[in-house]
Amino acid sequence: MNSLALSTDLYELTMAAGYYTAGLTATRATFELYVRALPAHRSYLVAAGLEQALDCLEHLRFSRDDIDHLRTLPALERVRRDFFDEYLPQFRFTGEVWAVDEGTPVFPPEPLLRVTAPLPEAQLVETVLLAQVGFQTSVASRAARVVEAAAGRAVVEFGARRAHGIEAGVLAARASVLAGCESTSNVEAGRRFGIPVSGTMAHSWVTAFPSELAAFRQYMDVFGDRTVILLDTYDTLAAAREIAAAGLTPGAVRLDSGDVAALSRSVRVILDGAGLRDTKIFVSGDLDEWRIAAMVEAGAPVDGFGVGAALSTASDAPSLGAIYKLVEIDRGGAAAPVMKRSPGKETCPGRKQVWRILDAGTAREDVIDLADSPPGLARTDQFPATRSLLRRVMRDGTRECASPSLTELRARHRAAIAELPSSVRRLHDPGRYPVRLGSALQAAIARASASGR
Numbered sequence: 001m002n003s004l005a006l007s008t009d010l011y012e013l014t015m016a017a018g019y020y021t022a023g024l025t026a027t028r029a030t031f032e033l034y035v036r037a038l039p040a041h042r043s044y045l046v047a048a049g050l051e052q053a054l055d056c057l058e059h060l061r062f063s064r065d066d067i068d069h070l071r072t073l074p075a076l077e078r079v080r081r082d083f084f085d086e087y088l089p090q091f092r093f094t095g096e097v098w099a100v101d102e103g104t105p106v107f108p109p110e111p112l113l114r115v116t117a118p119l120p121e122a123q124l125v126e127t128v129l130l131a132q133v134g135f136q137t138s139v140a141s142r143a144a145r146v147v148e149a150a151a152g153r154a155v156v157e158f159g160a161r162r163a164h165g166i167e168a169g170v171l172a173a174r175a176s177v178l179a180g181c182e183s184t185s186n187v188e189a190g191r192r193f194g195i196p197v198s199g200t201m202a203h204s205w206v207t208a209f210p211s212e213l214a215a216f217r218q219y220m221d222v223f224g225d226r227t228v229i230l231l232d233t234y235d236t237l238a239a240a241r242e243i244a245a246a247g248l249t250p251g252a253v254r255l256d257s258g259d260v261a262a263l264s265r266s267v268r269v270i271l272d273g274a275g276l277r278d279t280k281i282f283v284s285g286d287l288d289e290w291r292i293a294a295m296v297e298a299g300a301p302v303d304g305f306g307v308g309a310a311l312s313t314a315s316d317a318p319s320l321g322a323i324y325k326l327v328e329i330d331r332g333g334a335a336a337p338v339m340k341r342s343p344g345k346e347t348c349p350g351r352k353q354v355w356r357i358l359d360a361g362t363a364r365e366d367v368i369d370l371a372d373s374p375p376g377l378a379r380t381d382q383f384p385a386t387r388s389l390l391r392r393v394m395r396d397g398t399r400e401c402a403s404p405s406l407t408e409l410r411a412r413h414r415a416a417i418a419e420l421p422s423s424v425r426r427l428h429d430p431g432r433y434p435v436r437l438g439s440a441l442q443a444a445i446a447r448a449s450a451s452g453r
Contacts, residue, residue, distance in 0.1 A: 005062045005091075008127040010075055016120040017079040020087050029119040030328040030335075030351050032111040033129055035137075039317035043430035044105040044420065046144045046413065047112050048175045049136030051102065051403055054394060056128045062088040093121050097394035098371075100354070102404075103140070103178055103413030104389060105420055107435045110354045110368055112137065112322075114390060119329070126324045134322035135168065138314040139175035142289075144417060146307055147180030149293040149427055154304035156198045157184040158284060159312025172312040178409050181311075182304075193406050200228035200254045200282070200306075207233060213242050220248055228252040228282060231267065240267045244274030252280040252303070260285065261300040268301040282306065288315070293427050327351060339448040348441060349448045355438075356419075358385040363419045369438025 019025060035045060067088050070076055095117020100106055112133060115122050147155050157176040163169030173189035183196040190197035201219055209215035212234060220227045227250045231239040236255060243250065255263050260283045271279050284306030292305055309315055325347045326338050337349030351371040357364050393400055423431030
């Protein structure tokens with residue numbers, strides 16, 4: 001894969017050059033990636049994108065062409081030649097990464113990922129980590145809500161044509177399926193990640209033939225009982241009656257426009273009347289969790305949903321607002337916590353861990369505390385099941401274990417989501433999940449505030 005070394009913001013490179021010039025290339029630093037606040041209407045996030053983030057770290061290199069281009073940038077014209085001649089050619093990511101497992105529900109301001117590495121290395125990877133983790137986390141979080149709204153009915157990711165670029169469509173399909181969608185229309189995503197692919201037909205297929213029935217017959221001649229027939233090119237109910245009268249037996253029919261909830265009831269009556277009780281009804285067309293939930297609550301006889309832009313663009317929160325901040329740096333041979341005090345953008349100092357407190361299999365609260373401090377036992381002895389969410393996934397720039405399959409990640413996600421209280425998972429007026437800062441972290445914040453740094 002490409003190194004993506006130049007797929008970064010300029011200031012990452014100017015800072016790296018500055019750290020090199022200042023003699024800080026061996027100084028170890030820790031950065032954490034997290035989200036400050038939940039987007040509107042969401043009650044939790046679903047961590048995703050870690051596999052692609054680790055791929056980028058493992059393959060991070062500066063090619064000769066990369067370096068030659070950097071030499072031409074006016075912003076770097078005063079940088080010492082040895083930065084280009086000696087440092088960048090041998091640059092590798094050699095740090096360690098702790099992260100929350102993909103598919104895990106998380107809550108701001110919990111760190112999703114923690115990087116400890118020589119300062120320039122930890123700094124340079126900021127843009128790529130935010131892009132990989134932030135985007136897929138936003139999509140997976142939306143997909144989990146859509147799947148929850150579908151209440152057991154199949155959801156297919158349909159968003160490649162609405163995505164903000166081809167690669168974004170592929171990764172959106174991955175994140176959607178990780179969070180519970182059954183398949184995708186994106187063939188490349190299917191190949192790359194082993195995802196089942198699904199498809200129907202377009203209105204152009206129907207209009208290409210002299211009659212609607214001729215179009216239906218021809219498609220069924222090719223694809224047999226697997227055929228999904230699109231009913232709404234001209235008149236949805238008339239098309240359903242044509243199928244019934246012609247004795248066609250499609251696997252499903254698709255409704256893509258109009259009042260699909262009402263149409264699904266009428267279509268179901270027509271199909272059942274013709275003995276086509278096994279023919280499923282599939283609905284698409286600008287769907288999101290709210291429209292799906294309304295159909296389910298109304299008892300519409302819909303067997304599955306195709307969801308496009310709502311997933312591939314995470315249209316309710318297209319920018320998740322993930323941030324990547326320095327929290328600790330070595331000074332004089334000792335680790336020094338770092339805290340940003342900008343109003344409204346404060347950070348918490350020190351390397352952190354998140355503990356999830358469970359009671360009889362249900363998550364009750366999360367505790368964010370310093371990584372080397374256990375959660376406050378005074379508050380948690382009544383709930384003895386305590387799980388740390390961040391685990392080490394990379395050491396010395398190399399992965400600690402083999403990459404899990406998407407099937408494994410889906411299973412983890414289902415189990416982790418099932419642990420959330422039902423009040424947090426509901427779509428309308430969800431409950432707030434409690435997240436608190438542990439005593440050691442609160443003490444570190446007090447010390448940093450008192451010192452003025």
